[in-house]
Amino acid sequence: MYNRKIPIGCVLYDTLCPPWDLWDHTHRKAGAGLYSDAGYEQGSLYDVFAKAVTAAYPPFGSITTWQDVWNNESWVCDESNYYIFTFNYNSWGSASFFGSPVNIGASAAFGFVYIFFTIADNQSGGTHIYQYNREIFHGSDIVIPYTWTWDESSVVSTPPIYLQAGDTVTFIAGIEVVCSSTAVFIDVASGWIKANGKSYSIGIDQGTPSSPLFRIDPDPPNHVFQKILRDMEINWTFNIWNGGIDTLTWTIDENVPWMEITPSSSSSDGEVIPTKVIINTSGLDLGNYTGEFTINSNMESRTGLIKFELVNAPPYTPNKPSGPVYLPENYIGKYTTNTSDYEGNQIWYKFDWGDDTCSDWLGPYDSGINVEAEHKWATAGTYYVKVKAKDIHNDESNWSEPFEIVVYVLPSLYGGKVSPERAVEFTNFTYEVKYRDLKGAPPKKSTVYICTSHGGCKTYDMKYIGGDYSTEATYRYTTSLKANPYYFFYFEFEDIHDRLIRAPSEYPYEYIGPMVYPENNQPPTKPSRPTGPQRVIPHTTFKYETSSIDPDGPDDKIYYRWDWDDGYGPGPWNHPPWGYSRWDKKGTYYVKVQARDLYGFESDWSEPLKVTVALPRFMSFIKQYPITEKIFKKIRSCFFLT
CATH class of the missing domain: 2.60.40.2440 (Carbohydrate binding type-21 domain)
Incomplete structure (x- = not known):
């Protein structure tokens, strides 16, 4: 059983109409609604009632009221249904007027006092959807002194009232005093009207439907998809059903082209109808979107909101890099990866080499192709290489799974x-x-x-x-x-x-x-004495030749080296049987040569050839005369002659 209580509470010994609280025993004019005598003092009956007259004389208007409001409470309906509200109250108090009566008016109608209970619905503009009045006093032509008391208790229930989810219902209860605008009162010495106490509560129970009852879950049918991508179709489902009797029918209208709701119309005798909201992002630009749809039933209407943000998708997480697992220090290793982009955008890659260094962004590369990067590590150890990607919008993927490599000192x-x-x-x-x-x-x-x-x-x-x-x-x-x-x-x-x-x-x-x-290998024969010029001038190159025989043959595989007697020792081994030399200083030189076969067997040195390095004979003539010798010295210095 659906049952709730509004905790309004209980307040004892509230005055009914402050400041009507035990007037003193001095003579005061009680006042009347017909007169606005300045002699009426604040707190008199005139001050309470006559000032509230709604129209000036003549005519005097209709009814003048004053309320002692016990509560002004609100309750929000959380599901559409029929509800019964129960008002349980108790009020007791008294009123008294006494003194010397002075008749100053023809009609002394006092009016009446009643307990009221009002229910107002905000969805209908704050109008009353239920009103309860219980009269506890009705007096006319009262005679002073006059006293009455009341002690009222009652339980009041409303008929079933249909409310929609989200309706705000306001409950107002209290005592209301109503006096006639033509009321005429008398002078009184003193008096009071006092509510000595009150208590009340308001109960809320579900009622029995008498017609179809629109039910929806969730209520309201709003949904946020958060971030979604281009060229996607996603959906969300809510439920509609009839929670009452007879048949509930409805139609659904959307206000945006990217949203479709199916079924767009249906009916229910009690069964639940799943209703799907389909979002298609094809052709949409990046940004935030809000769409609205309206459900119109034969009972009431509902509005739903769909929201989402269309975002660019970063590239998919790149594949784990692949390449050599073991790598020596300072050796270049090449590592390969690839990924693709949801929208097919070009891709850049960044490698983290695991040694506190990263590559630059490498690219752009077309979506889906293999990409290779290289790196070398200076210090032996274990490193973890990973890679991530970004697209033309600078949206980055997650880091790939790391690839473990071992860098070691190469044997x-x-x-x-x-x-x-x-x-x-x-x-x-x-x-x-x-x-x-x-x-x-x-x-x-x-x-x-x-x-x-x-x-x-x-x-x-x-x-x-x-x-x-x-x-x-x-x-x-x-x-x-x-x-x-x-x-x-x-x-x-x-x-x-x-x-x-x-x-x-x-x-x-x-x-x-x-x-x-080879076994029994023999060296070449001693080369013949070199042949060539025996008298030469300084700073000029001359050719010298020799020959030798290899007993094991062939002769064309013999190597020779020459000693030119110039202080530099024997020269390198060369294959041809000739050599070239020049001498820069005058003197006598003895040229010799040695032979060697393919296996390093060497011959004896040849007989030497005497070579004289000197100036030409005409130089002796030049030296006979000082002038010719001086000229020659200059020429000699130019040609580095000694």
């Missing part, structure tokens, strides 16, 4: 060598290199490449000999080699992270050697 190879460096063919040659990994991990692969200039390279697995991997581990490989003057080699290891380490570290350099010569 090193050093001390590569082969021994012996030169030996006869089929001798065992040992290749050795040192390996160090600060993590103390052994390599996954350890390979030596042994190569020739004409036969390519062959690979061999090296053997761990001993040592701590974190400081120095030794690897070796031993093999015999055929005769070949042009062997070279290098080492290539693979660490636990599949990273290749090479020694020598710079490609394409290799270690040279060993020199492997």
Whole structure:
């Protein structure tokens, strides 16, 4: 049972019409509505009643009233329904007039006093929807002295009253005094009208419907979608049904093109009708939107509001970056990601490298394509790379899931060598290199490449000999080699992270050697004594030639080096059997030459050739005369002659 109480309360010993409160026993004129005698004092009956006359004489108007209002309470109806209101009251009090009567008027009609209860509805402009009056006194031609008392109690219930959700109902209760505008009173010595006490309450109960009852949930049917995107269709559902008898019918009208309500009309004999509000944002610009729809039923109307903000969608969160998991210090790693934009806008990307640095915004790139960025880390450690994206409106996505990478100190190879460096063919040659990994991990692969200039390279697995991997581990490989003057080699290891380490570290350099010569190999014959000019002048280049024979052939693979006796020692080995030299100082020089074959076997030095460096003979003539010698000195200084 729907039942509520309005807590109005109880106030005892309120005067009915202040300041009518125990007049003293001095003689006062009670006054009458016909007269405005200045002798009537404040607080007299005239002051209370006659001043409220609504029209001046003549005519005197209709009724003059004064109220003692007990309450002025409001109640908001929270659902449409029929309601019954119950007024329970109790009032008691008395009135008395006494003194020497003096008849100053023809008619002494006093009027009447009654208890009232009024219900007003704000939705109907504040009009009364219910009025209750209970008369507790009606007097006329009273005779002084006069006294009456009252003690009234009653319970009053209204018939069922239909209210809509949101209606504000006001309850007013109290005592009202009404006097006739033609009333004439007498002089009285004293008197009072006093309400000695009152109590009351107001109850609210649901009534039984006598017609269809419009019901809706929620009430009112308002909804805020918050932020939504372009080119979307979203919906929201509310319910309408008949909570009364007979059939409730309705139609729904929208005032905006982007909103559709279905069904747009329906009826209910009690069943719930789900009603869907469909919002389509296609073709709308960014901004805030408000739409209204009206439900018109055969009982009442309702208005609903739909609100939303149309916003730009940032790019979707980029995919987790991908790329090398393990990376040595100061090595460049390349990492790839991609994402797309809801509206197909171009995209910029920013990478967070996990080392307190970020890339600039990279782009723009078309929506959906792969994007690559590179970075290197200077310090070993674990780093988490993530990326986010933004579109042309600078709306940013969330950060991607982080990609973990490990940056480490790259293992090193050093001390590569082969021994012996030169030996006869089929001798065992040992290749050795040192390996160090600060993590103390052994390599996954350890390979030596042994190569020739004409036969390519062959690979061999090296053997761990001993040592701590974190400081120095030794690897070796031993093999015999055929005769070949042009062997070279290098080492290539693979660490636990599949990273290749090479020694020598710079490609394409290799270690040279060993020199492997055939058994019974013989050096070339001693070169012939050089041939060429034996008397030359300073600062001029001259050519000298020689020859030698390689007993193991062929002769065109012989190398020569020359000693020009100029204080610089033997020159480099060169293939042709000739050489060039110049001397800048006069003197005697002994030129000799040496031969070497492909395997480094060297011949003896040749017999020397004597070469004299001097000025031409005409210079002796010049020196016979001071003037010619002076001229020559100038010429000599210009040509750096000594």
